[in-house]
Amino acid sequence: MDIERIKLIAREAGEIMLTAVRPQVMEKEGHANFCTETDEKIQAFLIEKLKEVVPEASFLGEEDGQDVFTDKMSQGYCFVLDPIDGTSNFIYAYRPSVVSIALLKDGKAYMGVVYNPYDDMMFTAVTGQGAYLNGERIMSSELPLSDSLSVFGTAPYYTELQDKTFEIAKKLLPLCVDLRRSGTAAWDMCCVAMGRCGLYYELRIQLWDYAAAALIASEAGCTLTDVSGNPLSYKGATSVICSARGVREIPDCFKN
Ligand code: IPD
Ligand code: CA
Ligand code: CA
Numbered sequence: 001m002d003i004e005r006i007k008l009i010a011r012e013a014g015e016i017m018l019t020a021v022r023p024q025v026m027e028k029e030g031h032a033n034f035c036t037e038t039d040e041k042i043q044a045f046l047i048e049k050l051k052e053v054v055p056e057a058s059f060l061g062e063e064d065g066q067d068v069f070t071d072k073m074s075q076g077y078c079f080v081l082d083p084i085d086g087t088s089n090f091i092y093a094y095r096p097s098v099v100s101i102a103l104l105k106d107g108k109a110y111m112g113v114v115y116n117p118y119d120d121m122m123f124t125a126v127t128g129q130g131a132y133l134n135g136e137r138i139m140s141s142e143l144p145l146s147d148s149l150s151v152f153g154t155a156p157y158y159t160e161l162q163d164k165t166f167e168i169a170k171k172l173l174p175l176c177v178d179l180r181r182s183g184t185a186a187w188d189m190c191c192v193a194m195g196r197c198g199l200y201y202e203l204r205i206q207l208w209d210y211a212a213a214a215l216i217a218s219e220a221g222c223t224l225t226d227v228s229g230n231p232l233s234y235k236g237a238t239s240v241i242c243s244a245r246g247v248r249e250i251p252d253c254f255k256n
Contacts, residue, residue: 150176200241
C-alpha cells in the first residue's frame, strides 16, 4: 500500500479546503448538521484519486449517500472518508478542520491519514507500524489525567445526548487541568495521540469521524474504547473514549 500517494492526495484535498471561497451551506438531518459545496467537492476528489491507488476498494463517505456500513465493506479494502471533519469550524472560519482518510482491510483499521492544512500537520499510521506526524514518530502523553488537558465532543447532531455529555464534562473538569472543545473529532484524537491532551470523549460519532484518527491514536499508545469499555467496532456509530498512556483506567465520571 503506497501511503506516500495517499498523503499527497490528502495534501491536495487540504489545498481545496484552504482555497475555497465563502462556503455555500446546505442543511442535513439533525441539529446544526451542515454540508457545503466544498465537502462534496473534496469527497468527489478523494474518491477519484484514491480509486487510482486501490482500484478494488469500496468507499464509505459522509457526503454522497454511501454512508451506511454494508457487509461488502468488511471484506477486502474499504476507504472511509470524511472530506472535512469540522464542517461548522470551516463555515465559521474557526480552525482547524481536517481531511480524514482511513483504509479498512477485512473490516479492521489498516491505515489512517489525517491532515490539518491550516498548520500543515500530516498524521499517519499503518497498523503495527506506529503513528507519525510529518514523518516523525509520535507517542501519547505519560502524564496522569490530573496533569493533562481533556477534550470532548458535544455529539451536536444528537440532542438527546446533551445532558449526559455535560454531566460527564462537569465531573471530568475537576479530575484534569481543564477542558477543551475543538469542533473536530479526528483532530481531538490526534491531539491525544501527539501528547497535547490526556483524554478525549464523545457520546456518538460516526465511523468516518474516528476510523483514521483512532488508528493513529492507538498506534501512539492510546487506549480506545466505547464508554462501556468495549473495543471500538470500526463498523459504525459509537461512543468513544481515547486516553493517553498516562491515563491508566477509565475515569469514574463515565460510570453511572
Ligand atoms: C463532527 C465533528 C465534531 C463532532 C461531531 C462530528 P463534521 O463532524 O467531528 O467535532 O463533535 O460529532 O460529527 O460534521 O464536522 O464532519
Ligand atoms: Ca466528521
Ligand atoms: Ca464532515
